[in-house]
Amino acid sequence: MKMKGFTLVEMVITLLVGSILVLGIAGFVELGARGYSDTIERQRLQTQAKFVLEKMSREIRHAVPNMFSDDLILAGAQSCISFYPIETSGFYAVSGADLQFVVGSENSTLASLQNKSLVINPTQANPNNNVFALNAVKSVSDTYLLENVASSLVGESVSNRHYIYDPSGEVSYCIVGQRIQRIEDRSRVTPISDTGVAGDLTYQPASVQRSGVVHMQLSFTNERDDETTYFQQDVQVLNVP
Structure with a gap:
């Protein structure tokens, strides 16, 4: 009877070929997993960048015009931009020595205006003129009244526009x-x-030809593989004098 089987050489060759195939397949699997992981991390970085830029842009667009500063307000800050969000706005009129105004928000009350400030035609981050505390404001029919302040108006708004903001509510974004x-x-x-964020936040004041512009130049770096994505965005600060 003739015996059939594998020789030792054949078994060794089979093991070697099988090992090579397993290692090759494992390499492909590792490459695919690494590519998937890199894609997820890249998407996370892009999503974070879009969130940051959109959040900053929305707040900047709803800030009091011209009351912007790019001073470094924190120790160790690389770049900063500061502004005051608009609480509400409306129109005013000079009535003798008094200043009468209306606001666009139907929810505004005398109580809600306390500790707020009204500014007319601001031209700098912390204006010295045309800023009135509303602690002594009075309600007259459907309007509000500030008594004996009209004489201090300097450079009135051509559209009789005013802005109301919280002087203790300054918002800043800094790279620290x-x-x-x-x-x-x-x-x-x-x-x-x-x-992993670097860059600059700068403010260009309004001119005769254009409104103020906040320039955001940011880079987001994935620290795992040192991949960097760069973003540049200009946000126009709507200026209604």
């Missing part, structure tokens, strides 16, 4: 420690990005 930080009233700090 490779993060973008949102700061309220220069004290309450909230990070809105991961690490």
Whole structure:
């Protein structure tokens, strides 16, 4: 009877070929997994960048015109932009020595206007003129009244527009420690990005030809593989004098 089987050489060759095939397949699997992981991380970075840019742009567009500053307000900050969000706005009229005004928000009351400030035709980050505290404001029919302040008006608004804001509600965005930080009233700090952020936040004041512009030039770096994505965006600050 003739015996059939494998020789030792054949078994060794089979093991070697099988090992090579397993290693090759494992390499393909690892390559695919790494590509998927890189895609997810790249998408996460892009989503974060879009969130940061959109959040900053929306707040900037709804800020009091011209009351912007790019001073560095935090120690170690690489770049900053500061502004005051508009609480409400409306129109005013001079009535003798008094200033009468209406607001666009139907929910505004005397109580809601307390500790707020009204500004007319602002031209700088912290204007010295045309800013009136509303603690002594009075309600007259459907309008509000500030008594004996009209004489201090300098450079009135051509469209009789006013803005009301919270003087203790300044908002700032700063790049600190490779993060973008949102700061309220220069004290309450909230990070809105991961690490790996660099760039500049600058403000160009309004001119005769255009409104003010906030220029955002940011880079977001994936620290795992050092891949960097660059973003540039200009946000126009609507200026209705």
